[in-house]
Amino acid sequence: MSAVEAFAPRATLNIRDVSKSYVVDEKPLPVLRNIALDVQPGEFVSIVGASGCGKSTLLRLVVGLDADYEGEILLNGRRIEGPGRERGIVFQEHRLFPWLTVEDNIALGLDGSDEPQHVLDKRVRDNIALVGLAGFEKAYPHQLSGGMAQRAAIARSLVTQPAILLLDEPLGALDSITRAYLQKELLRIWQQERVTVIMVTHDVDEAVFLSDRVVVMEPRPGRIRSIVPVGLTHPRQRASVEFARVKGEILRDLSGE
Amino acid sequence: MSDAPSLRSARPSFNAGALGRGLVIPGLIVIAWTVVTHGGLVSSNLLVPIERIIALPFTDEAGVQLWPALLASIVRLIFGFAIGASAGIALGGLMGASRLADRALGPSFNALRQITLFAWIPLLTAWFGNGDMPKIIYVAMSAFFPAALNSYIGLRGISAQYFEVASVLRLSRLTRIRKLLLPGALPSIFVGLQIALITAWLGTVSSEYAMGNGRGLGGFLLEGRGQFRMDVVVLGVVVLALVGYLINVGCAKVFRRLLAWQGDNK
Numbered sequence: 001m002s003a004v005e006a007f008a009p010r011a012t013l014n015i016r017d018v019s020k021s022y023v024v025d026e027k028p029l030p031v032l033r034n035i036a037l038d039v040q041p042g043e044f045v046s047i048v049g050a051s052g053c054g055k056s057t058l059l060r061l062v063v064g065l066d067a068d069y070e071g072e073i074l075l076n077g078r079r080i081e082g083p084g085r086e087r088g089i090v091f092q093e094h095r096l097f098p099w100l101t102v103e104d105n106i107a108l109g110l111d112g113s114d115e116p117q118h119v120l121d122k123r124v125r126d127n128i129a130l131v132g133l134a135g136f137e138k139a140y141p142h143q144l145s146g147g148m149a150q151r152a153a154i155a156r157s158l159v160t161q162p163a164i165l166l167l168d169e170p171l172g173a174l175d176s177i178t179r180a181y182l183q184k185e186l187l188r189i190w191q192q193e194r195v196t197v198i199m200v201t202h203d204v205d206e207a208v209f210l211s212d213r214v215v216v217m218e219p220r221p222g223r224i225r226s227i228v229p230v231g232l233t234h235p236r237q238r239a240s241v242e243f244a245r246v247k248g249e250i251l252r253d254l255s256g257e
Numbered sequence: 258m259s260d261a262p263s264l265r266s267a268r269p270s271f272n273a274g275a276l277g278r279g280l281v282i283p284g285l286i287v288i289a290w291t292v293v294t295h296g297g298l299v300s301s302n303l304l305v306p307i308e309r310i311i312a313l314p315f316t317d318e319a320g321v322q323l324w325p326a327l328l329a330s331i332v333r334l335i336f337g338f339a340i341g342a343s344a345g346i347a348l349g350g351l352m353g354a355s356r357l358a359d360r361a362l363g364p365s366f367n368a369l370r371q372i373t374l375f376a377w378i379p380l381l382t383a384w385f386g387n388g389d390m391p392k393i394i395y396v397a398m399s400a401f402f403p404a405a406l407n408s409y410i411g412l413r414g415i416s417a418q419y420f421e422v423a424s425v426l427r428l429s430r431l432t433r434i435r436k437l438l439l440p441g442a443l444p445s446i447f448v449g450l451q452i453a454l455i456t457a458w459l460g461t462v463s464s465e466y467a468m469g470n471g472r473g474l475g476g477f478l479l480e481g482r483g484q485f486r487m488d489v490v491v492l493g494v495v496v497l498a499l500v501g502y503l504i505n506v507g508c509a510k511v512f513r514r515l516l517a518w519q520g521d522n523k
Contacts, residue, residue, distance in 0.1 A: 065421055083425045095422050099440035099518045108422075111432045142520040160426070 010041035011076060011086070011163030011196045013062070018071035020057060021221075030221035031057050032069070037215060037224065039164075044190055044197045046207035047215045048250065054222025055200045059166050062198065063089045075164065085109070088157030092169040094149040096141040102152050103128065103137040109159040127155040130189060147178035151185070158193065165190075167199035171206065183209055187234060204254070208247050209236055216253040226253045305488040313492050319484070320492060322477060327496060329472035330461050333389065337396025338457040342450055344397070345404025349449070352405075353412025354438060370402050374460065378467050389471065392464040399460030400453040407449025411442030444516055451508040458501055 018035040021028040031054040039045050047055045060066045062073055064083040073080045075087070088109075096105045103124055110120045128134055131151040141149055150170060157165060170186075171179045187210055190197055201207050207214045211230055218225045228250050232242055287307060294306040313320035352359040352366070377398065381391035419441065423433050465475025474493055481489030 063425060065424065083427060085427055087425075089425055091418070091421075093418065095418050097419060097422075097436065097440070099443070100436065104436075108428065108432070108436060109426045111426070111436075112429050140518045140520065142518070156426075 011039075012041055013037075013039040013164060013196065013198070014072070014074040014077075015058075015062070016072040016074065018058070018061065018069055018073060019221075020054070020061065020066075020069040032061075033221040033223050035071070035222070035224060037227075039196060039198060041196055042194050043213070044199070044211045045213050045215060046199045046201055046211040047217060048201060048204055048207050048254065049217030049222070049225075050219050050254070051202065052222075053217040053219035055217055056168050057222070059089070059168050059198065059200050062164075063087050063166050085160040086163045087166060088160060088162035088164070089166040089168065090150070090153050090157050090170040092172045094141070094146075094153040096149055096152055096156070098141050101138050101140055102133060102144070105141070105152060106156045106159050109156055123159055123161075127159045128152075130158065130192070131155040132185065145178075146174050147182060150174065150182065154186075154189065158189070158195070162195065164196040164198065167197060167201075169200055169202065172202070179203075179206075184235075186210060191234070204247055204250050205238065208232075208243060208250065209238065214246075214250055216250055218254075218256065225256075228253065303487055305491060309488055310492050310495065313488055317488075319481070319486060319489050322480075323474075323492060323496065326472050326474050326477040327500075330465065330474040331500075333392055333396055333465075333473065334454075334458055334461045337393045337461065338400045338454060340393070341397030341400030341457060342404040342453050345401040345406075345449070345453065346408045346446060348401075349405035349408030349410075350412065350442075353409040353442065359409075366405065370406070374399055375463070375467070378464070382468055387468045387470045392461070392468055392471075392473075395464040395468075396457050396460045400457040403452040403456055404446075404449045407445045407452065408442060411445025411449070412438060414445060415441035444519070447508075447512040447516070451505065451512065454504050454508060455501055458497075458504060462497055 015035055015037040018032060019030065020032040021030045023029070035058060037045075047058065049055050057066070061069050062080065064080055064087065067082065080087075096102075097108070100108070106127055107120065107124045110123060113120060125137075128137060131154050133148065133151050133155065136144065136148065136152075141152070144152065150173075154170070167186075171182050174182065183206055190210075199207070199210065204214075208230055214228045214230060216225045216228065217223065228246065230246050232240075232246070236243055290304075290307050294304055314323040315321070348362065348366070352362055374395065377395065378391075381394055385391040385394065415437065419437055423437050428436070461473070462475045462478070465471070465473035466479055467475075469476070469479065474497060478490055478493040478497075481487075481493060
């Protein structure tokens with residue numbers, strides 16, 4: 001398998017005192033309050049929390065789909081304004097365009113690039129290989145299983161060589177066997193690409209298995225309750241005492257004891 | 258890899274079972290028809306034996322006129338449909354893609370849509386006489402509304418999730434149109450075109466019938482009725498239905514091929 005040659009550019013993300021409310025029945029409903037988080041280049045940070053704690057909303061702010069918030073989000077010191085190709089995102093649903101083949105879906109991210117076609121073609125090929133989909137370039141999304149479609153979505157988000165990859169419960173809709181398998185794949189891709197990752201998940205086990213740090217959020221309004229450093233070497237053993245200890249700590253924070 | 262996809266592509270191109278079931282009712286009608294006409298139940302001037310109908314376009318002096326009439330109707334259908342469907346896709350596409358256009362044109366479009374097409378005939382003949390012009394306009398109008406409505410629905414039906422992907426990937430306007438709006442709306446546009454083709458065909462025959470004058474299947478029916486030739490009338494009706502049926506089958510086949518990405522489960 002050929003690695004994607006250039007490593008991702010380094011990215012430092014600073015989320016400074018971010019708050020956001022929706023307006024429901026003409027009354028403001030706070031969804032995020034005073035979120036502060038710094039993510040270092042190459043770091044893998046997970047955000048866990050009960051549904052309604054605003055973790056997906058936070059990701060939408062970082063990717064630039066929603067600009068209506070207070071506070072500041074800085075990428076390498078510059079304020080984020082709208083979406084940008086230095087930030088890739090994978091949603092819980094694969095969101096591949098059903099009318100495009102796998103390779104055409106992945107090539108979408110390179111639309112409008114100045115580089116010569118053969119370079120772009122190679123980038124698409126390399127990313128297909130990276131996620132283990134070689135041989136399925138011409139397949140349509142409906143011909144893929146859920147896990148394979150999500151791999152294609154990961155390749156689509158990586159093809160732009162983003163500095164930071166945002167994962168919004170990317171494995172949440174998959175069965176447990178496929179999920180465990182793709183967790184290892186995500187780990188491999190992250191180590192290979194050295195990309196900064198922020199992943200939203202409700203699976204504590206998954207967060208501990210993959211992350212350098214786990215951000216625990218609590219709902220109504222969404223706040224950061226604690227940030228737990230994992231501090232274990234890869235590959236992590238789920239059955240180990242240390243793994244269970246970190247997991248236990250996070251679960252305690254989640255239940256608010 | 259545990260989750261290997263099965264690449265389904267083979268699809269039976271011809272479903273003999275479905276065709277067989279579809280032929281049951283027409284078959285029963287033919288049998289009943291034959292029994293009635295040959296059993297002496299009715300006098301033959303009002304209901305003609307089926308074999309005479311089949312022979313009519315090849316042997317009968319009035320029946321032979323079917324061919325030029327059919328040709329004239331199909332030419333009208335093609336012109337009217339081409340004009341009406343393209344205008345419909347253009348307007349529906351504009352209203353589907355632009356909120357501003359939707360707000361500006363939507364109410365008028367929906368009001369006009371409520372008018373029975375037949376009501377336009379007196380106006381059209383008053384403005385354009387009773388030649389080919391008003392007929393083709395009428396056919397175009399019959400195609401216009403279903404084409405416009407379904408193009409609009411098709412664009413509006415594209416999931417907001419895909420638009421988020423488009424903005425995250427910073428797709429250019431042109432790419433958005435080519436890779437998202439157009440293919441996303443295509444299934445619905447095709448449904449619109451199929452309906453438009455059928456309504457345009459019915460519009461063709463009814464405009465010929467209502468505006469008299471000139472060759473066409475509608476005129477053929479009119480003449481048959483005028484001469485009290487029920488066999489000619491029945492022949493005209495059968496051909497009218499047959500063309501409509503072929504349009505339906507042909508559209509379904511072509512569109513299914515063009516929408517291969519939908520697979521079998523659609």
